[in-house]
Amino acid sequence: MSLRLETDGRVAHLLIDRADKRNAFNMDMWEAMPGLLDQAARSSDLRLLVVRAAASGPFCAGADIKELLAKKDDNAWRAKNQAAINRVQFELARHRLPTLAFIEGDCIGGGCGIALACDLRVATTAARFGITPAKLGLVYPLHDVKLLTDLVGPGQAKRILYTGSLIGADEALRIGLVEQLAEDSAELVEAMVAASPHSIRETKRFVRRVLDGQAEDDEETLRVFAEAFTGADFLEGTTAFLEKRKPRFGK
Structure with missing residues (x-):
C-alpha cells in the first residue's frame, strides 16, 4: 500500500x-x-x-x-x-x-x-x-x-x-x-498534543468559518465561547495554572 x-x-x-x-x-x-x-x-x-x-x-x-x-x-x-x-x-x-x-x-x-x-x-x-x-x-x-x-x-x-x-x-x-x-x-x-483538545477543535472550526467568509459572531460561535468557561478543560487549565504545573487535559 x-x-x-x-x-x-x-x-x-x-x-x-x-x-x-x-x-x-x-x-x-x-x-x-x-x-x-x-x-x-x-x-x-x-x-x-x-x-x-x-x-x-x-x-x-x-x-x-x-x-x-x-x-x-x-x-x-x-x-x-x-x-x-x-x-x-x-x-x-x-x-x-x-x-x-x-x-x-x-x-x-x-x-x-x-x-x-x-x-x-x-x-x-x-x-x-x-x-x-x-x-x-x-x-x-x-x-x-x-x-x-x-x-x-x-x-x-x-x-x-x-x-x-x-x-x-x-x-x-x-x-x-x-x-x-x-x-x-x-x-x-x-506542544499541540499537550494543549486543550477542546480549544484546538473549536478554534479550528472558527478559523474555517473565517476563511469561508464569516466575519461576525453568530449564535453558535457565541455559545461555544460562553460554554468553554463551564467545561472540564477550562477547570483543568486554570487549576494547573494556579498550581504551577502542566495541565492534564482529557480527550
Missing part, C-alpha cells in the same frame, strides 16, 4: 510510501486517502494527524504524470480522478483533528495541495515547493488556489501559479507558505 496510517500515542501519521516514484499520487492513492482520514477522525484517543513521507526525501512530487497521460482521452476516468482529488482536499482541509504536514524534500503540484490543506506546515531546509500546472498546460483546482491564496496572498499565489517555479524552504517561510523550519516536527507536535 502506497499510503498507510500509523499511530504513536495520541498522534496519527499518514505516511506517503511510494519512494520509487518520488511519492507521486496515482488514482489508487487518491481513492484510498479518505478512508484513512476517516479512520483517524473516528479515534477518540488521537489529538493530531501528521502527513509526511514514509522515508526521508520527497514529500510528494504531485500527480502521477504517466498515469494522467495514459488516461487523458478517458473522460470517465478523468472525471473520477478529479472527484477523488477534490474529495481528499476538501476532507483534509476540514478534518476533525488538527493536521500538520512535515516536509523534508520536494513538495510539488498535487503534493503541495496536500500540504496546503493541512492546518500547519513544517519544512526542513531541504524542502522545495512548486505548483506546476502552467508548465503542463493544466489548471490547478479552484479549492486549492483558494488554500494557496489564503496563505500567501494573491500576488505571491499568482507568481507561484503563473511561473511554476520551485522555491526553497527559506523563501517559503518568508512568504507564509510554511509556518516553521525545523529538522523535525517533534517540538511542535508535543
Whole structure:
C-alpha cells in the first residue's frame, strides 16, 4: 500500500510510501486517502494527524504524470480522478483533528495541495515547493488556489501559479507558505498534543468559518465561547495554572 496510517500515542501519521516514484499520487492513492482520514477522525484517543513521507526525501512530487497521460482521452476516468482529488482536499482541509504536514524534500503540484490543506506546515531546509500546472498546460483546482491564496496572498499565489517555479524552504517561510523550519516536527507536535483538545477543535472550526467568509459572531460561535468557561478543560487549565504545573487535559 502506497499510503498507510500509523499511530504513536495520541498522534496519527499518514505516511506517503511510494519512494520509487518520488511519492507521486496515482488514482489508487487518491481513492484510498479518505478512508484513512476517516479512520483517524473516528479515534477518540488521537489529538493530531501528521502527513509526511514514509522515508526521508520527497514529500510528494504531485500527480502521477504517466498515469494522467495514459488516461487523458478517458473522460470517465478523468472525471473520477478529479472527484477523488477534490474529495481528499476538501476532507483534509476540514478534518476533525488538527493536521500538520512535515516536509523534508520536494513538495510539488498535487503534493503541495496536500500540504496546503493541512492546518500547519513544517519544512526542513531541504524542502522545495512548486505548483506546476502552467508548465503542463493544466489548471490547478479552484479549492486549492483558494488554500494557496489564503496563505500567501494573491500576488505571491499568482507568481507561484503563473511561473511554476520551485522555491526553497527559506523563501517559503518568508512568504507564509510554511509556518516553521525545523529538522523535525517533534517540538511542535508535543506542544499541540499537550494543549486543550477542546480549544484546538473549536478554534479550528472558527478559523474555517473565517476563511469561508464569516466575519461576525453568530449564535453558535457565541455559545461555544460562553460554554468553554463551564467545561472540564477550562477547570483543568486554570487549576494547573494556579498550581504551577502542566495541565492534564482529557480527550
